[in-house]
Amino acid sequence: MDTESLLLKLMPEATISGHVIDESGDPVKEATIKLYRENRDRGDVRIMQVGFAQTNELGEYDVDHLQPGTYYLLATATPWYAIHPQSAQPARPGQPGQQNAVQVVDSFDPSLDVAYPTIFYPEATDSASAEAIQVRPAEQRNIDLRLFPVPAVTVTIPRPSDNKIVVSAILRQKVFGQLEPFQGELRYASPTTYAISGVPPGEYVLQQSDDAPGAITRSVRLNLTTGSASASANAEQELGNIKLQFKALDGGSLPIHLQVALIAKDVHSVQSA
Numbered sequence: 001m002d003t004e005s006l007l008l009k010l011m012p013e014a015t016i017s018g019h020v021i022d023e024s025g026d027p028v029k030e031a032t033i034k035l036y037r038e039n040r041d042r043g044d045v046r047i048m049q050v051g052f053a054q055t056n057e058l059g060e061y062d063v064d065h066l067q068p069g070t071y072y073l074l075a076t077a078t079p080w081y082a083i084h085p086q087s088a089q090p091a092r093p094g095q096p097g098q099q100n101a102v103q104v105v106d107s108f109d110p111s112l113d114v115a116y117p118t119i120f121y122p123e124a125t126d127s128a129s130a131e132a133i134q135v136r137p138a139e140q141r142n143i144d145l146r147l148f149p150v151p152a153v154t155v156t157i158p159r160p161s162d163n164k165i166v167v168s169a170i171l172r173q174k175v176f177g178q179l180e181p182f183q184g185e186l187r188y189a190s191p192t193t194y195a196i197s198g199v200p201p202g203e204y205v206l207q208q209s210d211d212a213p214g215a216i217t218r219s220v221r222l223n224l225t226t227g228s229a230s231a232s233a234n235a236e237q238e239l240g241n242i243k244l245q246f247k248a249l250d251g252g253s254l255p256i257h258l259q260v261a262l263i264a265k266d267v268h269s270v271q272s273a
Helices: none
Strands: 014-021 032-039 046-054 060-066 069-076 133-135 140-142 153-158 167-175 178-181 187-190 193-199 202-210 218-224 227-230 261-263 270-272
Touching (some): 014 069, 014 133, 032 060
Parallel strands (some): 014 140
Antiparallel strands (some): 032 046, 069 133, 153 193, 187 193
16 A cells, blocks of 8 residues: 555644633633533534633633634633621531531621622623634634622522431522532521522522432522522422333344433433433
8 A cells, every 4th residue: 555645634723712801800810711512413402511711810711622613601700809698617417516607707798799690702691692602723712701790699598407407409500501500608507597608690490408318309490689589499399300211123132332312402401321
């Protein structure tokens, strides 16, 4: 064979970089950048995360090694000056001494109880309004994002009457059809409640369970505005399960590895097994 004239063509990779700034135009350090890409591998359109970065002290970020395609970009951060009303230790099992350890900030200023909503390029606060970014081979895109503070919400969750039971509660926000966790800590707020503070207003799903034997995870949708909100998922809001059984038409054996995907019609979320 003639191996002297082989030609292998490589696709040049692209880069997206830029700055994240606050309402005053100052750089936001340690902001989280997430990059998503349209995926059509299964015949439908799904938007999946493909990149991650954090800004440096100058508010700069860089996501490289990108293939051509359609992308979406978001940024999340916490205002450095924000102070929230609850300041207790995170809720952990097996530490009863912390159950009433609530520390209230002295001279608390409500104007500092603020949060940055997730910003989707260019200035949207929900993924449905995000604008697509077309990336070509070898392209170097420069995209800046700006964050604006809004009054934060404190979500309170009732504690079980049995102090030996520890509740697990996670706030999740819908991002391109997937429920992604909000980076907030569940804290002891009082002898009868837990709290998650510093939550930006918006639509969330609260997933709640406890450490009791046989406990089932439950979920409830929340539309949070400013101020405080009390939430608890009841027994009618348990997460569901679907059990499927497949049989070959001819009675023969099925493939050893069979992938099954359940796709939600309205949000393109996928659960697979």
